[in-house]
Amino acid sequence: MAVETRTIRVDYLARVEGEGSLYVRFRDGALEDVRLAIFEPPRFFEAFLRGRALAEAPDITARICGICPVAYQMSAVHAMESAAGIVLGGQIRALRRLIYCGEWIESHVLHIYMLHAPDFLGLPDAVQLARTHGDLVRQGLRMKKIGNALIEAIGGRAIHPVNVRVGGFWKAPAQDHLHALLPDLRWGRDAAIKTLQFVATLPTPDVEQEYEFVSLRHPHEYPLNEGHIVSSGGIGITPQEWPAVFEEFQVRHSSALHARVKARGAYLTGPLARYSLNFDRLPPAIQQAARDAGLGETCRNPFKSIVVRAVETLFAFDEAIRIIEQYQEPTPSFVAVEPRNATGHAATEAPRGLLYQRYDIDGEGLIAHAQIVPPTSQNQATIERDLWRVAEHGQGMVDSELQALCEQSIRNHDPCISCATHFLDLTVDRA
Amino acid sequence: MHEAKLMRDLMAHITASAEQNGGGRVTGVHVWLGALSHFTPAHFVEHFEDASAGTAAEGAAVTSEVSTDARDPDALWVRVLSITTESG
Amino acid sequence: MMRVRIIGAGHSDRGDDACGLVAADMLRRVAGPDIDVVDGAADAAAMLALFEDVDGVIAVDCARGGGTPGDIVRLPADPAKWPKSRASSSHGNALADAVALGEALGALPPRFAVFAVVGTDFTLGAPLSPAVQAALPNLIRTVMQEAACMKPN
Numbered sequence: 001m002a003v004e005t006r007t008i009r010v011d012y013l014a015r016v017e018g019e020g021s022l023y024v025r026f027r028d029g030a031l032e033d034v035r036l037a038i039f040e041p042p043r044f045f046e047a048f049l050r051g052r053a054l055a056e057a058p059d060i061t062a063r064i065c066g067i068c069p070v071a072y073q074m075s076a077v078h079a080m081e082s083a084a085g086i087v088l089g090g091q092i093r094a095l096r097r098l099i100y101c102g103e104w105i106e107s108h109v110l111h112i113y114m115l116h117a118p119d120f121l122g123l124p125d126a127v128q129l130a131r132t133h134g135d136l137v138r139q140g141l142r143m144k145k146i147g148n149a150l151i152e153a154i155g156g157r158a159i160h161p162v163n164v165r166v167g168g169f170w171k172a173p174a175q176d177h178l179h180a181l182l183p184d185l186r187w188g189r190d191a192a193i194k195t196l197q198f199v200a201t202l203p204t205p206d207v208e209q210e211y212e213f214v215s216l217r218h219p220h221e222y223p224l225n226e227g228h229i230v231s232s233g234g235i236g237i238t239p240q241e242w243p244a245v246f247e248e249f250q251v252r253h254s255s256a257l258h259a260r261v262k263a264r265g266a267y268l269t270g271p272l273a274r275y276s277l278n279f280d281r282l283p284p285a286i287q288q289a290a291r292d293a294g295l296g297e298t299c300r301n302p303f304k305s306i307v308v309r310a311v312e313t314l315f316a317f318d319e320a321i322r323i324i325e326q327y328q329e330p331t332p333s334f335v336a337v338e339p340r341n342a343t344g345h346a347a348t349e350a351p352r353g354l355l356y357q358r359y360d361i362d363g364e365g366l367i368a369h370a371q372i373v374p375p376t377s378q379n380q381a382t383i384e385r386d387l388w389r390v391a392e393h394g395q396g397m398v399d400s401e402l403q404a405l406c407e408q409s410i411r412n413h414d415p416c417i418s419c420a421t422h423f424l425d426l427t428v429d430r431a
Numbered sequence: 432m433h434e435a436k437l438m439r440d441l442m443a444h445i446t447a448s449a450e451q452n453g454g455g456r457v458t459g460v461h462v463w464l465g466a467l468s469h470f471t472p473a474h475f476v477e478h479f480e481d482a483s484a485g486t487a488a489e490g491a492a493v494t495s496e497v498s499t500d501a502r503d504p505d506a507l508w509v510r511v512l513s514i515t516t517e518s519g
Numbered sequence: 520m521m522r523v524r525i526i527g528a529g530h531s532d533r534g535d536d537a538c539g540l541v542a543a544d545m546l547r548r549v550a551g552p553d554i555d556v557v558d559g560a561a562d563a564a565a566m567l568a569l570f571e572d573v574d575g576v577i578a579v580d581c582a583r584g585g586g587t588p589g590d591i592v593r594l595p596a597d598p599a600k601w602p603k604s605r606a607s608s609s610h611g612n613a614l615a616d617a618v619a620l621g622e623a624l625g626a627l628p629p630r631f632a633v634f635a636v637v638g639t640d641f642t643l644g645a646p647l648s649p650a651v652q653a654a655l656p657n658l659i660r661t662v663m664q665e666a667a668c669m670k671p672n
Binding site: 044048065067113126128131134138140141144145148159 | 531558567613643644
């Protein structure tokens with residue numbers, strides 16, 4: 001009988017759903033594979049930004065993440081100003097540092113109290129923590145509220161700040177408006193010291209990981225908006241050189257893009273990296289507080305990231321107070337930015353790590369191409385490596401125990417996904 | 432993995448379509464990949480090869496159309512346009 | 520005098536998940552000056568802060584499941600019994616977590632109600648689905664009736 005070939009029209013639609021999944025495979029008593037997949041909203045926004053005016057970027061990028069809108073805005077405005085060839089100083093620069101302090105406070109406190117601390121205390125979530133440690137949770141909530149109030153005072157709104165613009169701020173906050181925040185911020189600084197003392201008592205596994213740390217480094221300051229990109233592996237470049245040294249690539253098992261150092265591989269951004277590469281940029285009193293909490297000048301134990309986050313929270317309160325005490329309203333509150341046909345790059349320090357953005361701008365000031373590389377995608381390969389070690393160690397555990405340890409391990413790095421208490425769709429394949 | 436779930440879903444549909452149309456081996460699959468579907472053609476082929484192993488579509492040649500229009504209402508989706516079967 | 524706050528929860532770029540925010544925009548125009556209408560926060564801690572300093576809160580959200588698309592459902596007091604509410608928020612369900620946290624801390628206002636519209640399309644960048652769009656007028660009426668019950672004068 002002759003072979004019959006026919007073509008059938010199907011027209012069937014399907015799409016990738018969900019947020020995070022982890023696949024762990026054991027064979028013959030050995031760990032064979034670990035794959036973490038995380039859905040990344042920035043890819044949608046990169047496409048959404050094409051053809052938009054450069055002035056729209058701070059508003060659009062702020063919508064990517066409700067927890068760290070300031071980070072997306074700050075990388076966006078600095079990239080646009082880099083394309084236009086301008087650098088802002090003075091009180092506009094100080095206000096940008098100040099609003100970023102607000103975001104570090106609210107994001108770090110959220111992570112420490114609501115997401116990470118329950119792991120160390122063997123509790124399923126913050127609700128149980130609230131039942132057993134009510135005063136502690138109330139302290140965290142009040143600290144976080146102060147961070148949000150700081151963002152709101154400068155950004156106009158806490159979730160999607162509307163006052164940030166390319167070239168500065170639509171309107172500068174009044175001096176007395178910011179001064180009114182000082183009593184709360186001073187309370188917050190004391191609460192941050194108590195937080196640091198508390199997290200230092202949490203039991204952590206004694207592990208050290210070989211990371212290549214990557215963060216910004218500034219000549220004088222602990223980095224937020226400015227600096228060279230440096231690494232513990234010897235990298236020292238300007239943000240403009242990011243594409244020459246780093247690359248994004250698609251991995252077989254995930255729809256997301258990962259990033260790596262070209263010809264070398266995985267690296268880590270975020271609190272551990274910032275702290276370890278910039279300990280000497282912290283004020284002496286905060287260095288001492290870190291030492292008192294049991295930290296050295298570098299930290300390679302991912303489970304200690306909660307302690308490092310508390311150090312950075314203390315720094316953010318301290319820095320916010322310092323900036324407000326010296327604040328004078330900038331006039332004008334922004335400088336005009338003339339669009340020109342150019343490419344702009346910027347990297348700033350989001351609470352979770354380095355956030356790189358690149359924009360090609362055409363002569364009319366429209367965005368021809370946008371690239372947004374969030375800390376989560378940069379850290380994903382390293383988080384997977386951590387999970388390898390955890391899964392090897394946890395091979396004999398029942399699945400629920402292994403899942404809890406994997407989740408804690410992922411939360412060490414606070415990828416955007418980690419906020420959901422039980423986000424993880426874990427598959428353990430043992431057969 | 433979410434892609435694996437998607438592929439299982441697609442495979443079930445492809446093999447069912449082949450059955451409904453007289454059965455036989457699926458030798459070709461033609462897909463449209465939305466600009467935001469998270470798939471490159473090579474990435475899709477890898478997943479297809481994994482998912483089709485042991486099914487009537489094992490070894491099928493995959494051809495793809497790649498959309499670059501992020502504003503397309505289906506930009507987030509993968510669309511199976513047609514399949515080719517061989518029987519006899 | 521009862522102080523009432525209406526909170527529109529959701530995400531502006533995820534299809535039907537925006538319906539709480541769209542409803543809040545509409546409610547701002549009809550609620551009058553004595554009712555505070557705000558957009559919800561992105562995380563449970565900030566959401567919980569929105570429950571402070573008022574006697575009654577009405578939250579409006581989108582639910583995934585729990586009915587036919589466009590249905591308006593009043594959610595039970597215990598958030599553990601709520602249908603899954605977010606399609607793709609990477610930060611869990613801020614509203615459900617805030618209610619659970621507020622309950623544990625004894626920080627919920629005396630009067631509390633949550634209305635959810637059952638959504639169907641949570642695609643990034645999608646507009647409200649026709650079913651959810653059509654439910655909005657009824658939702659606004661339901662919320663305003665509830666606010667009137669909370670604020671007897």
